[in-house]
Amino acid sequence: MNVEALSTYGYIAASILFISGLKMLSSPRTARRGNLLSAVGMLFAVVVTLAHHGLAYQWILMGAILGAAIGAVASYIVPMTNMPQMVAVFNGFGGLASLLVGWATYHMDRDVSRFTATATWLTVLIGGVTFSGSLVAYLKLSERFISGRPVRFRNQQWVNGLLLVVTLALGAAYIWAPASAPAYTALLAVIALSLVLGVLSVIPIGGADMPVIISLLNSYSGMAAAAAGFVIRNNVLIVAGALVGASGIILTAIMCKAMNRSLSNVLFSGFGAAGAAQGSEVKGEAHPISPEDAYLILEAARSVVIVPGYGMAVAQAQHAACELGEKLTRNGCEVKYAIHPVAGRMPGHMNVLLAEANVPYEQLAEPQDVNPLMSTVDVAMVIGANDVVNPAAREDPKSPIYGMPIINVDHARTVFVLKRSLAAGFAGVDNPLFFYPNTRMLFGDAKATLQALVAEFKAAAAA
Amino acid sequence: MDAMGLLFFVFVLAVFLGIELISRVPSQLHTPLMSGSNAISGITIVGALVAAGTAHGSPLATVLGTVAVAAAMINVVGGYLVTDRMLAMFRKKDEGKK
Numbered sequence: 001m002n003v004e005a006l007s008t009y010g011y012i013a014a015s016i017l018f019i020s021g022l023k024m025l026s027s028p029r030t031a032r033r034g035n036l037l038s039a040v041g042m043l044f045a046v047v048v049t050l051a052h053h054g055l056a057y058q059w060i061l062m063g064a065i066l067g068a069a070i071g072a073v074a075s076y077i078v079p080m081t082n083m084p085q086m087v088a089v090f091n092g093f094g095g096l097a098s099l100l101v102g103w104a105t106y107h108m109d110r111d112v113s114r115f116t117a118t119a120t121w122l123t124v125l126i127g128g129v130t131f132s133g134s135l136v137a138y139l140k141l142s143e144r145f146i147s148g149r150p151v152r153f154r155n156q157q158w159v160n161g162l163l164l165v166v167t168l169a170l171g172a173a174y175i176w177a178p179a180s181a182p183a184y185t186a187l188l189a190v191i192a193l194s195l196v197l198g199v200l201s202v203i204p205i206g207g208a209d210m211p212v213i214i215s216l217l218n219s220y221s222g223m224a225a226a227a228a229g230f231v232i233r234n235n236v237l238i239v240a241g242a243l244v245g246a247s248g249i250i251l252t253a254i255m256c257k258a259m260n261r262s263l264s265n266v267l268f269s270g271f272g273a274a275g276a277a278q279g280s281e282v283k284g285e286a287h288p289i290s291p292e293d294a295y296l297i298l299e300a301a302r303s304v305v306i307v308p309g310y311g312m313a314v315a316q317a318q319h320a321a322c323e324l325g326e327k328l329t330r331n332g333c334e335v336k337y338a339i340h341p342v343a344g345r346m347p348g349h350m351n352v353l354l355a356e357a358n359v360p361y362e363q364l365a366e367p368q369d370v371n372p373l374m375s376t377v378d379v380a381m382v383i384g385a386n387d388v389v390n391p392a393a394r395e396d397p398k399s400p401i402y403g404m405p406i407i408n409v410d411h412a413r414t415v416f417v418l419k420r421s422l423a424a425g426f427a428g429v430d431n432p433l434f435f436y437p438n439t440r441m442l443f444g445d446a447k448a449t450l451q452a453l454v455a456e457f458k459a460a461a462a463a
Numbered sequence: 464m465d466a467m468g469l470l471f472f473v474f475v476l477a478v479f480l481g482i483e484l485i486s487r488v489p490s491q492l493h494t495p496l497m498s499g500s501n502a503i504s505g506i507t508i509v510g511a512l513v514a515a516g517t518a519h520g521s522p523l524a525t526v527l528g529t530v531a532v533a534a535a536m537i538n539v540v541g542g543y544l545v546t547d548r549m550l551a552m553f554r555k556k557d558e559g560k561k
Contacts, residue, residue: 032553093535228507230467
């Protein structure tokens, strides 16, 4: 068997490992092995490539060692609460790699067919948007340099539209005669414009919409890899890239559905931009409560539903929340954690945090499980969630989040809201829940509040 | 079918396979799924290796390729390790139940 055939079989093996790995990711029992399998597939693909092409290794080694070291250290030190940022960064580097592969491959051989040229154009365009878009998402999520709120300017959509048209025109010019000198300039311009487009398309997205954008960027990075596969005519890139592209699209669709919005609405509406998103004005008086009084109610409660949100991640309060959950359970109370699909900043964000804190799996519930029983719940405890429990989504047709499925905590006998202040959520929408007669506000740092409640339980047990 | 048509054929099939595979993932595992699939998108490293290691390539291509290898490695190594870290927590909890 010759080398050519061997490498083909190697790539097929890698593809099979990716597919089985992804399949195993769909059950908690097999997920970790699935991830390992997929990593072995990647190792396979790399080894086959190195063996087949008779390459010079010194530059490869340098880049590989540097990248592996950065990736390993970053993945080791990142706290679970910062997982959305981390995934955004890794994703961005994948996009950058595809962009550079498209560029370098074209640089080495400019005499390419129009089909290959189209693939190169798509690779650098999608790769560039993925890279700069992911970096902006990272900066927004970590609130560094860029506010987490939507950033908008006048005629933004016109500017984006114009940029896209120019990118298409340059692409057409490039594809028409890829071997010519002007074509090279056109491709470089496409690269520059793709980076600008990535920034401009993510910057108007508000924090509450981040789960959608992260999913979409994830899909882009896969598509960029698949496009690069067409450039270098390699099936393993096409298969792996298409798998990732499809998975990202599905997650995007699930996130949109959980917010009852279309993708174009998320991308273009500037949800929560200043002045744009005002529902009916909310007035009233909030009723604060002290942890001591809250303890008395919790101590008597027979059922408690805990609703975590992004604020729990910010306050690093997942361990304290779990500890309170344990105290309540020991006190004979039935505890459920109700997790809204878009709570937090990426799909499944809350599940990761609660898993880190060792919350028992059977206590996790989805909105459709807890909502029908909500009127029998003694206490609904909202920890740093806001929009996903906002009754305006159900009752106020003027509210920008009207129609979004929420967790109906207001139907519980008592609602505790752990919150720093009365400020609106990341969507910039006022929340009438805070002024309901059955709502009690526990102001302050969520972690400190939860620890105070746990201390009350401990004191009572010792007495 | 010509070579390009075959590549496209593979692409379309893989997209449908991906949709079938992923639509059954429970919401609890969405984050690991995302970071795990994200690591797979680092497969572009195959192209990066070729670009960085082709000896007759120009200096610019070598530089671009080397940076591409580094970027793809960050994506691959970071992505797989961080996914493993998360899934270890899920499993720990599962075993505790038994």
